[in-house]
Amino acid sequence: MQTTLSRALLPFLLLTTALGNQAMAQNQPIALGEIVVEADGTGQPAAAVSTTAGSKLPVAITQVPQSISVVDRKQIDNSPGPKADAALRYSAGVTTQTYGADADTDWFYVRGFQADQTGMFLDNLSLYQTGFGTFLVDPYLLERIEVLKGPASVLYGGANVGGLVNYVSKRPTGERFLTTEAGINNFGNAYVGVDGGDVLADGDLSYRVTGKLSGGGWETKRASDLRGVIQGSATWTPSEDTSLTLYGTYQNVNLDHTATGFLPFVGTAVDAPGGVRIPRDFNYGEPAIDVYERQQYTVGYELEQAIDGNWTVRQNARYAAVDLNEDAIYSNGVLTGTSLGRYRWAHHTKAGILTIDTQLEGEVTTGAVDHTLLFGVDYKNYRHEAATFFAGATSIDVLNPVYTTPFSPSTLTPGAITNMQQLGLYAQDIIRFDDWLLTLNGRYDFAQTSVQNVTTATREEGVFSGRIGLGYEFDNGLTPYVSYATSFNPTLSSDAAGVPFAGERGEQWEAGLKYEPTFMDGLITASVYNINRNNVIGPDPVPGDPARQGPVGTVNMKGAELEGLVNVQDFTIRGALTYLEAEVTRATGTTPLGNSPTRIPTLTASLGVDYTFHDGSLDGLTIGAGMRFQGESWADEANTTRVPAAALFDASLRYQKDDWSVALNVSNLFDTSYVAGCQSLTSCGYGAGRTATISVKKSW
Secondary structure: OHHHHHHHHHHHHHHHHHHHHHHHHHOOOOOOOOOOOOOOOOOOOHHHOEEOOOOOOOEEHHHOOOOEEEEEHHHHHOOOOOOHHHHHOOOOOEEEOOOOOOOOOOOEEEOOEEOOOOOEEEOOEEOOOOOOOOOOOOHHHEEEEEEEEOOOHHHHOOOOOOEEEEEEEOOOOOOOEEEEEEEEEOOOOEEEEEEEEEEEHHHOEEEEEEEEEEEEEOOOOOOEEEEEEEEEEEEEEEEOOEEEEEEEEEEEEEEEOOOOOOEOOEOOOEOEOOOEOOOOOOOOOOHHHOEEEEEEEEEEEEEEEEEOOOEEEEEEEEEEEEEEEEEEEEEEEEEEOOEEEEEEEEEEEEEEEEEEEEEEEEEEEEOOEEEEEEEEEEEEEEEEEEEEEEEEEEEEEOOOOOOOOOOOOOOOEEEEEEEEEEEEEEEEEEEEEOOEEEEEEEEEEEEEEEEEOOOEEEEEEEEEEEEEEEEEOOOOOEEEEEEEEEEEEOOOOEOOOOOEOOOEEEEEEEEEEEEOOOOOEEEEEEEEEEEEEEEEEEEOOEOOEOOOEEEEEEEEEEEEEEEEEEEEOOEEEEEEEEEEEEEEEEEOOOOOOOOOOOOOOOEEEEEEEEEEOOOHHHOOEEEEEEEEEEOOEEOOOOOOOEEOOEEEEEEEEEEEEOOEEEEEEEEOOOOOOOEEEEEEOOEEEEOOOOEEEEEEEEEO
């Protein structure tokens, strides 16, 4: 039975990848994606967790020659709400929510580079997105979040050179369980969730179903949402060598916009003439014309088959799609007295992405040297189409707003259909000799991007990416390492003639220390790095085309990071420190040579401490406190104006007794008003104010 099944599966795995290659050759639109990050899901600190973020194989974080941050389920619960980016606020090298409490988009930068477009992954496969064809991932569906910092193209193909964020979904546990949860915050936004699973067929089949319904108010006036999401998965294990998981999700979101971004610097970060300051809860939209309708789904499988003892073949595949209809009034960032200029923007966007990754893993010993080998081929195909509408709108008084202005129906104009296909061949050898670890990677990508409008413009590229990393493991738990990696990232942005820009190239040098103490439970990492990002394409909005892109040139990023997570008796301590220096070293766009791009804080830091009582009348109570510091960043490309720094404080109380638990989590405890970031002097966003959420959970 075992031999027959192995022989039947191997041709199937190779055939499905070949079919993807054939689709690329025929240039038929399908969709893009790919990457890997996993772990044991124990909920323990990072030191107790393995990861595939930097190798596509389960290894200890200390053995990966790049920095990795891990946010487990417990830490996600400390940032309740429908936005996954909130859970990354205590991670080194990551800047989140740069447009504030935006209800419809997850915003995050990794090592100073925007990663929410080309650095977002789900279950090891890419969720590439561009323009308004974005994907939303509800954190209730996740087991953990991992951040791989630095280039990842050697294994995953096109991705952000600064790093990527991989969401890891909940999967069947092989056990019977059921948990229910409910909560509400101070804005009246409430949720109920159910998560359960069981085992069938004498243990060969297990399943899990997770669902959540949420809705209510947001910080800005007149903003509200209603969200529903469900995720199901089933795992079949006919033998210890064979595993097949099928899964799918469906999400529906309707909301009235929060309108927290695209505000002027003067009037938010500083007072406008006459002492005018735009209220943080001000909504510049119009209730009579505020449409946001999202439908999103994924279907996929994960197949693994062990063959011939030390060899394993696996394949992961998924198709994800989003259909988004939006019509709203936006700020143009121009404040005259108390009057704020506005425009109307509507679109109907459809995007789909297909990913297939086939891997062959094996172990070989040559004398005193052990090799862990990985060979793979993956295919990605992404398709995006949108119809849009743009028009001017009347201004609004920010201190005494008058709404219900009549608007005529929008007439959408079909736009270009964009398509990206990428086929990658990769190999990896993790070499161990005594306490030395040498990691070698090589990958070649064939990429094709096309923009179909009146005519079709196509760009084809073939690029090699590589990585070499060397580390040494001391007996006391200290592992110093050094690595060099290159990256490639094709783009769907096009010039005025409709021709796609050349893909980005990047490289990084990194050196660091990873310390897993032998005398306590914890992991401490430190790193320094130098990144060059070439052929950079960045936002270049103009009236009538707020999503337009243009060339920037080359950006150099130098940085240092320190991060730690330790358990010391009854205390859990997590800290992070990031220092960044960004400079445009070759300028072909609007940013002057030698200047820094916007939205990159020079210094960020965080510290969180939890204390848990384990005996007496307070047994089961956990008290938590945290501090987040965001340093100054430039608000304009000319580097004449800085966004002020901000210090924020968080607090929590959690109590668990038998099968019940209750929690109170408060972010921005003192309700500090601050600007989270500015893309320009007319495009800034307030950071989220105080948000207090009380929740209760029951295990059955």
